[in-house]
Amino acid sequence: MRSYRLELVLASILALGGIVGACSTSGDSSPNPAGDDAGNDGLPGDADEETPFTIDSQPVDPDAASLAIEPADQVLDVNVGGAIPTITFVAKASGTPVPVAWSIDRGELGAIGLSTGVFTPTANAGGKATITATYGAKKATTTVTVKLKMTQNGDPSAGDAGVGTGGAGGVGGEGPGGPIDFTVKATLDEPPVADPAVKWLYPYDGTVWPRGILAPLLQWDRASYAFDAVKITIKETAFEYVGTFAKTATPFLHHPIPQDVWKKLTYSNGGEPVTVELVFAAGGKAIGPIKESWTIAKGPLKGTVYYQSYGTKLAENYGPTFTGGRFGGATLAIKGGSMDPTLVAGGNGGSDKCRVCHSVASSGSTLITQWGDAYSRTGAFDLKDAYKETAMAPADGRFAWGGLYPDGSMLFANSSPAMGGTSAVPSALYSVPSGAPVATTGLPGDLGAAYPSFSPDGKHVAFGYWGGAGSDKKSLAAIDFDAASKTFSALATLHTPLVGAAVWSSWLPTSDGVIFEVETVNNGRDFGGTRSQCDSTAACSSVGAHGEIWWVDAKTKTAVRLDKLNGKGYVPTGPAGHDDDTTLNFEPSVNPVVSGGYAWVVFVSRRLYGNVATINPYWSDPRFHDISKTPTTKKLWVAAIDLGAAPGTDPSHPAFYLPGQELLAGNSRGFWVVDPCKSEGNTCETGDECCGGFCQPGTDGKLTCTNKPPVCAAEYEKCEKDSDCCGVGIGVKCIGGRCAESGPK
Numbered sequence: 014m015r016s017y018r019l020e021l022v023l024a025s026i027l028a029l030g031g032i033v034g035a036c037s038t039s040g041d042s043s044p045n046p047a048g049d050d051a052g053n054d055g056l057p058g059d060a061d062e063e064t065p066f067t068i069d070s071q072p073v074d075p076d077a078a079s080l081a082i083e084p085a086d087q088v089l090d091v092n093v094g095g096a097i098p099t100i101t102f103v104a105k106a107s108g109t110p111v112p113v114a115w116s117i118d119r120g121e122l123g124a125i126g127l128s129t130g131v132f133t134p135t136a137n138a139g140g141k142a143t144i145t146a147t148y149g150a151k152k153a154t155t156t157v158t159v160k161l162k163m164t165q166n167g168d169p170s171a172g173d174a175g176v177g178t179g180g181a182g183g184v185g186g187e188g189p190g191g192p193i194d195f196t197v198k199a200t201l202d203e204p205p206v207a208d209p210a211v212k213w214l215y216p217y218d219g220t221v222w223p224r225g226i227l228a229p230l231l232q233w234d235r236a237s238y239a240f241d242a243v244k245i246t247i248k249e250t251a252f253e254y255v256g257t258f259a260k261t262a263t264p265f266l267h268h269p270i271p272q273d274v275w276k277k278l279t280y281s282n283g284g285e286p287v288t289v290e291l292v293f294a295a296g297g298k299a300i301g302p303i304k305e306s307w308t309i310a311k312g313p314l315k316g317t318v319y320y321q322s323y324g325t326k327l328a329e330n331y332g333p334t335f336t337g338g339r340f341g342g343a344t345l346a347i348k349g350g351s352m353d354p355t356l357v358a359g360g361n362g363g364s365d366k367c368r369v370c371h372s373v374a375s376s377g378s379t380l381i382t383q384w385g386d387a388y389s390r391t392g393a394f395d396l397k398d399a400y401k402e403t404a405m406a407p408a409d410g411r412f413a414w415g416g417l418y419p420d421g422s423m424l425f426a427n428s429s430p431a432m433g434g435t436s437a438v439p440s441a442l443y444s445v446p447s448g449a450p451v452a453t454t455g456l457p458g459d460l461g462a463a464y465p466s467f468s469p470d471g472k473h474v475a476f477g478y479w480g481g482a483g484s485d486k487k488s489l490a491a492i493d494f495d496a497a498s499k500t501f502s503a504l505a506t507l508h509t510p511l512v513g514a515a516v517w518s519s520w521l522p523t524s525d526g527v528i529f530e531v532e533t534v535n536n537g538r539d540f541g542g543t544r545s546q547c548d549s550t551a552a553c554s555s556v557g558a559h560g561e562i563w564w565v566d567a568k569t570k571t572a573v574r575l576d577k578l579n580g581k582g583y584v585p586t587g588p589a590g591h592d593d594d595t596t597l598n599f600e601p602s603v604n605p606v607v608s609g610g611y612a613w614v615v616f617v618s619r620r621l622y623g624n625v626a627t628i629n630p631y632w633s634d635p636r637f638h639d640i641s642k643t644p645t646t647k648k649l650w651v652a653a654i655d656l657g658a659a660p661g662t663d664p665s666h667p668a669f670y671l672p673g674q675e676l677l678a679g680n681s682r683g684f685w686v687v688d689p690c691k692s693e694g695n696t697c698e699t700g701d702e703c704c705g706g707f708c709q710p711g712t713d714g715k716l717t718c719t720n721k722p723p724v725c726a727a728e729y730e731k732c733e734k735d736s737d738c739c740g741v742g743i744g745v746k747c748i749g750g751r752c753a754e755s756g757p758k
Contacts, residue, residue, distance in 0.1 A: 080106050080113075080153040082146050087156070091134050093163040093277070102130040104146040104153060113146040121280060122159050134159050139251030139281035158251065161277060165256040167192025168271055177353040178326055180676035184230040185625040185644070186267045190258035193242045197294050198257060201244040205292045205299035210236035213291075214585050215623035217667035218305040219577070221653035221757075223609055225313030226349040227672035228275035232267040232623030233291065233303065234585075240265040242294040246302075247274075249288070249309075252281035265293075266624045282309035284757060308666075310609025310653060310757060314349030315701060315729070316687045318602075318615050318671065319357060319380060320649055321345075321369040324635040324678035327356040330366040330385060334635040342367035344382055345680075351673040358382050358394055358402070368392065372417050372424075373684035375469055375605040379421030379445055380684075381405070383413050389436070393446035397689040405448040410436035412448065416465030416474060418496070419605075423451055429463030429479045430540045439480065440465065442499070455501035456492075457481050464517050464541060468524035469605040469749040471496055473567070475518040475527045477541070478506060489515035489529055491567060508565045508572040516541035516560075519603040522612050522749035523656065526566050528601045530616075531574075534559035543599045543617055543647070543681060545631035557631040559596040562616055564654075564664070571660035578652040578665035580620060587621050589629045591646075594620035597630055603654075604685040606701055606729065607753035612654040615671060615683040619646045622670055633679030640677055647679040656748070656756055691718045699729035701751060706731025726752045 083103050091098065102125070104113040115125045119142035123134040132144065139161040146153045168189030181188040193201070215232040222229075231245070240260060245268070247254040254274055261268060270278070278287065287309060292301040321344050328341030343359025358368035358380060367385020374380075378397055384390040389410035392402045405412050413436075414427040428440045440462040442451040461480020467473070471494065478490040488509040493502045508515060510531045518529040530541075536558040537546045545557035561579050565572035576582070580595045597619040604613040619630035626646040632638040633647035649671040658664030674680050690704035691697060695718045697708035705720025707730050725739035726732045730752050738745045738752035746755040 080104060080111075080146065080148050080151045082144065082153050082155040085155045086158075088158045088160065089132075089134060090160050090162065091136050091139075093136050093161055097134060097136055099134075100132045100157065102132060102144060102146070102155070104130070104148060106148060106151075111148055113148045116145045116147070117157075118143045118145070123157075132157055136161065137280070138277060140283055141251070160250075161252045161281060163252075163254045163274065163277065165254070165271070165274070166198070167258055171259075171261075178675045178677070179351075179353045179673040180625075182230070182269050182272065183227040183352040183672040184269065184670065185622075185676050186230045186269060187261040189269055189271055190242075190261045193257050193259050193294075197242050197259075200294045200297055200299055201242060201257060201292055203299045205301040207302075208236060208238075208300055210234070211238065211293070211300055211303060213303055213305055214621070216305070216307070216669055217580075217583055219307070219583075219667050220305075220669050221308045221310055221611065221666040222279065222669065223310045223312060223314040223349065223611075223613065223653075224279045227352065228270040228272050229669065229672075230267050230269050230623070230625065231289075231291065232625065234624075235264060235266060235293075238293065238295040238300060239263070240293045240295050240300070243268050244292045244294075245270065246290040246292075247278060247287065249278070249282050250285050251283065252278055254278065279309050282311070284309075284311060308757070310611050312609025312611075312728075312754070314604075314613065314651075315606040315608050315699075316604055316685055317346050317348050317377060318649065318683040318685050319344060319346050319371065319373045320354075320674070320680055320683040321371055322354075322675060322678045322680050323369065323633070324640055324645075325354075325356075325675055326678070327354070327675075328359045328366065329361050330359065330364055331636075334641065335637060335639045336641055340635045342369045342385055344368050344371045344380065345675075347671070347673045353673055354675060357396075357400055358392070359385075370413055371682065371684070372415055373686050374417040374421030375419045375467070375686050376421055377686040377689045379417060381412060381415065381417065381424065381445070383410075388413065391448075395446075403446040405446055407448065409438070411438045412443065414464055415443075416462075416467050416476070417445065418467050419469060419471045421445060425462065425465045425467065425474055425476075427464055428461040429477065431463065431542075437461075440476075451499060453499045453501060457504065460484075460504075462490075466518050466520060467494075468520040469522055470524045473520065473524060474501075475507070475520060475529070477514065477516050477518070485509065487514035489518060489527065489565065489572075491527070505570075507567060507570050508563070514540075515563075517600045519601050519614070521564075521603055521654070521656075522605050522607050522753075524749065525568060526564055528562065528564050528575075528603050528614055528654070530560045530599055530601060531563050532558060532560050532599075533596060541600075543619065544634075557619075558599070560599040561596060562598050562601050562614075562665075566660035569660045573661050573663055575652075575665040576663050578614070578616075578654075578668055580667070583667065585621055587627060589627070591621050591627070591630060594618070594630070598650075600682050602683055602685045605749055606687055606751060607656065607748050610656065610754040610757035612656060613651060613685070614654055614665075615649055615651050615685050616668075617681045617683070618648065618650045618668070620650075622646060622648060625676075635679075640679070642677070644676045645679050647681060649674055649680050649683045693718050693720060700727065700731060701729040728752050728754065 141158045171191040287307045290302045325341040328343040329339040332339035345354040347354040360366045365386040368382040371382035380394040390408040391405040391412040395401045415424040459481040463477030463479040465476035478484045478488040492504045513533040599617040601616040626644040633645040650668040652668035653666045655664035700708045703718035711717040732747035
């Protein structure tokens, strides 16, 4: 799906992410390296130019000429950091060179002179672009493929990792290593010796990554070797990289992919597999290789994850910790490219400043959370207005863990014995932020809906079937909702687990399926929690909650466990309670925006994070365990979900650690929502940022928010049906009210 509108969007996204391209569809958008004048130069299509062109004083009729571009289908090898090669394209009409207007559909790959035809790569991304020549009413096209090659010996910023609360690079470790000498390089270039005891710990083979996030930390099991250096080789169709780095610590356990390399890698990928290979130097020998294959989704991670942290450094309102001092309980926010989280709800002071038990509207407009000193009290935060808090009434716990309507105007009350001061008042609908009851019809008066969630289209509510006629305190149920008439209907059970109870549900962006947790082992302390039965001693910390992530098709009511997400068959095991981390996955929340052809789910896991976070999975409360220097494993993870999966199949992929979250804190209950929308006239990148639903070029050519529909809606823009979207003929669909790729390309 290529258009002037979409290429502007892509160029804007890449420029903000540090990849600067030139989108030359209607003229050069950056200084022309060939010295071309991008203004009105009398080319066909100019408003003041209507006469035929002449070659050697002889007129050439554009309508009668056959137009072709030479040379055709070029491949350009670009060595990053070296001289930038160029290609000069020539357009010929019936074999005679003619002046034409040139354009390119992928400005992030390079710029082409409007009238000269000189193509200059940016060296920031590889891939294939289409070059178009316009001559009167005729057009001709050809392709240019840019292949980037990059070598690196050490990182110039070695020793300056920029460590924040999210750890070095937002993912932990010590940052990139320095250069290696000739002798070590010669060792790494020798044929390596394979050793099955040396293997990957993180990331996982088969991981699907989005664009726009921080680079991962590569982690390995070194067996008994004392590694001195590593060679990282990455290959895909349009990008090849070889980096050599000295050890960053003793023992040498992990190394990041440099962030600039990661950007080039992810934006050069065209959907083909990425192969990653590590070779190590130890005692004059090369050990390895160990290999993995990854997939890159052709879309950035959209929206914001709001999560609660128990042990955050961004607020101090509890204490003392295990080692003395104070810590914070607060609700934080993090975006895909963030190095560190930001404080949203909570602050310094006493426990009355603690804000952790929360829910968020999928529109990103409203957050509700409980008070630390009185969990029955609820505060509603306006995420559009500097996090302004309004106390909801009554303060009897009925709003805790409630399900917010997508626009944040209403709340469907939770009714379960959950942690956080929830009440036994039957589930009902309330106005936000006032807390006033909303009159409805069709809702059973004794319904107990545990941890409810609205679908992105607002037409369904899923919940644990805790109370009321037909409830069993373990099934997942759903009920339809009509917002106009405030009518509930068609209450039905979606799935009854054979073991445990269904908790923490979240709808797919398509509003036709639900991701949920099956609590296989209850901790004896709270319903739907992740904690151990008690935290005061190491002995009882092993008695903890266990959970698995599942999905169910709402139409057929067919449920299946998401084994790839949970880590079945590949998640490493270890000591200190990590004998089966596939049962330590909790509290899923699905991004309401489809990106790169996938849905994305964030969830809590107490699994090993490679060799960075390895302590007992339930050692996460700073009052009872020292997590001030040794990271707890209670962290947020993300997995891609295939759209349109057949009921009963596993559409998930191996998960990755969400970068930027605090490394030395226990993090949980991530709500994934879109960002608060911008009003008309504000600058934007894509339509999901805009209250009016569309992000289009303004009179100055800059992308701005508008409520005026274009001829067709671009990816992430508002829609009502598939035909509203650009590229509907090539798989673009209206999903959750926004145009999106219906599958990976």
